[in-house]
Amino acid sequence: MKMRGTERNRRIAVTSMTALMAIVAAFTAGGARANARPFAYGYDSGTLPAGQHEFELWTTWRVGRNDVYSRFDHRIEYEAGVTDTLQTALYLNWSKASARDPLTGSLVSETSFGGISNEWKWKLSDPAADPVGFAAYAELTADTDEAEVELKAIVDKRIGGMILAYNATVEPEFEYDAGEIEAENVNVEHNLGLSVQVSPGFSCGVEVFEHSAYTDGKPRFAALFAGPVLHVASGRFWLTATTLIQLPALKPSVSGQRFVLDEHEKVKARILVSLPL
């Protein structure tokens, strides 16, 4: 019955994408512009000016693994400009995952708190005023039994209404084990995005995302994703949405398989919205 589930996932993805396009069309009519986040997975180098702040709501839907799997990740973010080139943010994370119980075969859902995160982003050059924009980024997440550090280098370039951005991310995972801190896994990610402003309130483009996982220095898998990204803005409100589809893996986690479907999904969709409070 796996085929059925896959087919349904694909239909849900297509339906939600269509609904999104309709929302986008509705907002495009508005006309104002504010390009807060051009990409939903990748980052640009921009930071809020000193004293300015914003709330963002993140929703990520990840669907389709080897077996039935669907998961929503939610984050509420509060970000603030500390100086004109240094920005910090606080996140509250939680998620709801549904998967088939391997023993009973029934669908089980679980909601879990994903800890809190603290982000720092330091902008060193500007993507429009300098030859390239550059920012260094660090995010710390603390959960009850896990701590994560995410370090990112962000490079971007804006030309007219077009933006090209590349991120390289390293993420060692630490575990608290009997009072000791161990670094077991290291994740390396690459994000590439290109987006073009079509009208003042609307831009669209593509995002590519690659994730390589290493355990004790040995590569476990390298998964590759790509998909369209849309950004709409009206006044102080903006929304950025991406649907990434998994492409054949650069290194499958299970030899003989084309995709990484034990630790990743077939489809990942993310929507970021600003909450103009």
Place this chain on the structure above:
Amino acid sequence: MRRAGPAGRTVVLLALSGWLAACAGSIPRPAADQAVRAAGRSPGVTLESLSRGRALYVAKCSGCHALEAPAAHPEAFWAEHVPAMADRARLSGDEPALILRYLEAVRPQSR
């Protein structure tokens, strides 16, 4: 993506850097003759004050949306939008004026 050979990658890199270098000037640095001309219109304007205006424009106006080239809009547009954005960009004192003088000064002069 991984399959481009070294030659292909070099061509892409060269093309990209040429393109980036060509386009780095959309937020131009003020020149001495522009400062002289601007001082004729707004007394007190100097090359330093125009450079501060550019630095403020880049630092305060790039956080929420793309910076636009000064030449992309007429003076009247900037004269309306810079004060309108002053609050959002948390500008104070003479900062809006410094940004505005910069945006006006580096626009190509109409004949």
